[in-house]
Amino acid sequence: MCLCTASVNAHATPWLRCVVGYAGSTQLIETGVTNDPYSVESVDINGRFKFKAVMNGSASAINYIKLYAFFQTRSADVPIHQATYYPPFQLSKQETPFTPKNSIYAGDVERELQYQCTLEDKQP
16 A cells, blocks of 8 residues: 655655735745755735745655745734644645645734645656
């Protein structure tokens, strides 16, 4: 029996895809594994939020996945959300939700950022 996890399946290439929505528009944010989480840039979401997805490890073993959301103010990006996931991870060849659909609210008028991520086995 094949247990298809990132730590077992050496031929899998983990790929994290997050659909991030704000104010009626959506962005697809994709990332592979990295050994340097500080080099991963956060992505601007319509000038109101930033979103960062980090998958630390290697193709054969993911150490952790961290998802960050920041609210943009005039003076700084304010961290408003961090979600951390640890192994074991299951990779799928199809789009299967890895996270629930998350809604995050920030700012004076409680602006809403939504995201949901999938963890996939990307074929070379």
